Amino acid sequence: MKKQVHVVGAIIENEHNEIxxxxxxxxxxxxxYWEFPGxxxxxxxxxxxxxxxxxxxxxxxxISVGEKVEDTTYEYETFIVRLETYKANLVDGQPIAIExxxxxxxxxxxxxxLDFAPADIPAVEKIVKEI
Ligand SMILES: Nc1nc2c([nH]c(=O)n2[C@H]2C[C@H](O)[C@@H](COP(=O)(O)OP(=O)(O)OP(=O)(O)O)O2)c(=O)[nH]1
Ligand SMILES: [Mg+2]
Numbered sequence: 001m002k003k004q005v006h007v008v009g010a011i012i013e014n015e016h017n018e019i020x021x022x023x024x025x026x027x028x029x030x031x032x033y034w035e036f037p038g039x040x041x042x043x044x045x046x047x048x049x050x051x052x053x054x055x056x057x058x059x060x061x062x063i064s065v066g067e068k069v070e071d072t073t074y075e076y077e078t079f080i081v082r083l084e085t086y087k088a089n090l091v092d093g094q095p096i097a098i099e100x101x102x103x104x105x106x107x108x109x110x111x112x113x114l115d116f117a118p119a120d121i122p123a124v125e126k127i128v129k130e131i
Contacts, residue, residue, distance in 0.1 A: 003079040008051040009036030010088040018105035025101040033117040047084055061093035074119035085123040
């Protein structure tokens with residue numbers, strides 16, 4: 001049986017309607033793919049609580065978590081991920097990459113140019129269509 005992980009990702013949008021994207025580092029699982037930053041929900045956490053915690057840990061800033069965008073399950077070669085993505089806004093600080101290889105603010109219509117992790121594609125497509 002493949003390992004299953006339940007993960008939350010933040011679609012953080014700024015005042016210029018740009019979305020914050022983060023590139024996974026070569027040392028991480030799924031290396032060098034772009035993602036919506038976040039991570040695994042720990043026991044006892046709500047998805048929103050887990051997401052705020054992960055963003056503080058990974059990007060040293062505070063977000064408010066808004067509406068859910070997508071809930072997708074994707075089977076990778078070695079594990080299965082359930083990825084829930086949420087809209088989010090910065091309420092304190094600016095995101096600083098602590099563990100990611102690269103980060104950038106991307107306009108909606110340029111999102112599809114990034115090589116997103118396969119599990120993220122449905123969320124990316126939904127966000128792009130919002131224009
Ligand atoms: N954070 C995040 N993870 C994603 C996305 N898409 C996707 O397939 N994943 C996968 C990559 C990882 O194998 C898995 C868990 O995410 P993660 O590595 O961020 O987990 P985490 O922050 O809790 O890190 P760790 O404690 O396990 O090191 O989910 C995404 O958009 N955001
Ligand atoms: Mg993470």
